[in-house]
Amino acid sequence: MSIDPAAGQRGGKHRAARQPGARVRLLAATALVLLGIALAVGWWVTGGRWLSVDTPSMGEAAPVGTLVLTRPVELGEVRVGDIISFQPPEGGPIHTHRVSRVEGGAVFTKGDINGAEDPWPVAGDKLVGKVVARWWGMAWVVRSLPIVVPGVALVWLLTTWAAPRWRTAARLVGVPLVLCAAILVLRPLVNASLLMTLGEEGTTTATVVGTGVLPVRVADPDGVSADLRAGQVAELVSHAADATGEVPLSIDAHMSWLWWTVCLGLCCVPLGASLALGRRVAT
Structure with missing residues (x-):
């Protein structure tokens, strides 16, 4: 078996060429983080x-x-x-x-x-x-930080011991799982709150408000429904109240094609990242 010295040199140059780019990205990310911290501290110090x-x-x-x-x-x-x-x-x-x-x-x-x-x-x-x-919606991001930051750090730490060929794949799976855990705990996407109920003459009027990020449809067992954006209020007149006057309500996402496109695009981010990384490794 013979070894081509030129091939080894070419590979070494290729790896060396990649290092400055990675270093620049790391410096840029660090600079952005430091800038954000400086702006936040400045806002707080000046009374904001x-x-x-x-x-x-x-x-x-x-x-x-x-x-x-x-x-x-x-x-x-x-x-x-x-x-x-x-x-x-x-x-x-x-x-x-x-x-x-x-x-x-x-x-x-x-x-x-x-x-x-x-x-x-x-x-x-x-x-x-x-x-x-x-x-x-940004308060949801802030509330998620105590879950997301330690979770992502743990994924990054655990995958440092993985074989190089599996490390990126494990991170592309682990980080979205951390984000999903934050969504399950905080429930920021699909939600609504019952403000009050008023019963009279065999009917109950339920006043509800959208409290999630996504548009929702709130419906009662009679089929009466209302489509709500975040913060929007609606009244549902129902005959399905129980003995205590409460109306059982169902809450489901009810989005336009634009919302569905945005959500689908966000879900495809890990796939796009894996394809981009795979292409970079292949070249």
Whole structure:
């Protein structure tokens, strides 16, 4: 058996040529991470805050899972129609509601889909800030980080001992599984909440609001249904209430072709990555 020295040299040059590209990608990714951390720290140090919307009270203006960014303002700068974040007088979680009226130096607030104003005015020392940005769905991403970051790190660590030929494949399977675990735990995609039920003359009116990222169809056993986007409210008049007045509701994804295309594209990302990596290895 003979060995072609030129072939070995060509292979060595090929491997060496790939190293600078990998190094550049690593440096670029590191720079992006550091830039993101610097921007977040700068925002926080200058008084800005980021808050998660966990209840549907703001309807479509800030659905569940929205990440809101606030800047500190004086109470006198607040105007009717502004969305502000504030601490209730009795404590508890921070509220993000719209200013409904300003009277006598007092600021009153109300959730967009709530039937009444909040029972207390907002005092200056309780004002967290005015909402300057609303990032739809991004709070779900933030909530998933305690699951995704350790999970991906564990997959990466465990696969470092795998044979090189299986390492990439194992990561392409393991990382999507971690993402699926986060989705199963948080349930951000398909969901709706029952706001209230009102029974009269043998019928029950159920008021529901979409609280998931994807459009859904909410239906009762009578076949009465409503299609909801995130934060959208609908009423279902049903004759299928049980003895306690509750209406059993089913919730299913109900998406347009565009939504299905986006979801299919996201599901195909691991396949596309594997094909791209396979082509690169082959060349």
